[in-house]
Amino acid sequence: MKLDREFYAKDATILAKDLxxxxxxxxxxxxxxxGKIVETEAYMGAIDKGAHTYNWKRTPRVEAMYGKPGISYVYFIYGMYYCFNVVAKEKEIPQAVLIRALEPLExxxxxxxNRFKKPFNNLTKREVINLTNGPSKLCNALKIDxxxxxxxxxxxxxxxxxxxxxxxxxxxxxxxxxDYAEEAKDYPWRFYVKGNPYVSKFRKNK
Incomplete structure (x- = not known):
């Protein structure tokens, strides 16, 4: 069953764990x-220096973050990669959850x-893990742009x-x-399934 609008209508820090x-x-x-979602990051909008909408920044690029909960926010980085986010909270409150990693299923x-231009059976063990263990990798694998x-x-x-x-x-x-986000870089708003091999990085707070 598809998740409904109500599921997404919550703070990004809560939605990030619930996803x-x-x-x-x-x-x-x-x-x-x-793919099964195994790693996420919450971005809390206007109050979050790590978010694209910090201090209510509003440009055509980030307009989707101001939309209703349960829509996608896809942005382009480094001139070559896409990242997929799920809009949270409520319309005009620009919060979102970045999907950082998936465990491949169907x-x-x-x-x-899509990722390696070759059959799945020809992948090395490292390539299998690298199918979807990062935000741009999963977009490439699932053709999200x-x-x-x-x-x-x-x-x-x-x-x-x-x-x-x-x-x-x-x-x-x-x-x-x-790291540019000053004190916000230290907020513990990245969540992941403990022990899942597709988590991008096992980095903990110091």
Whole structure:
């Protein structure tokens, strides 16, 4: 069952934890590609120096973050990579959750071709882990790009499903790659499934 609007209508720090174990799905080119969410980061908008919308910054690039909960915010970095986020809270309150890593489920053959241009069975063990163990890697594997920015995850072919309610431990750490964010770089707003091999980095607070 797809997650509904109400599920997303909460603070990003809460949503980031609640999304762990859920299933991200993209139906594209006649295929269904999916992965279990195992790592997330919360971005708390106007009060968060790590967020694109800190101090209520509003530009065409970040407009999706001001949308209703449960839409996608996809942005481009380094002139070559995409990152996929889920908008949280409520309309006009620009919070979002970055999906940092997935455990591949359905469509591994398509993921392999998207990422490495070769069949899944030809991947090395390292390449298997590298399919989706980072925010840009999972976008590449699932063919998520700028055309998905602002997409409604409650209605379209990019969506999130309930998981299997499995039991797992959640760990928290500082977020990654936001050293510019002054004190906000130390907020423990990165969450991941303890021990999952697809988590991008096992970095803990000092």
């Amino acid at each position: 762990l174990g859920k299933i991200l799905v993209h139906e594209i080119d006649g295929f269904k590609i999916s 469509g591994r053959e398509e993921m392999s071709k 700028k055309t998905n920015n602002g997409e409604d995850l409650c209605e379209n072919k990019l969506y999130i499903l309930e998981g299997e309610n499995e039991k797992f431990d959640v760990e928290a750490s500082k977020r990654i790659g936001i």
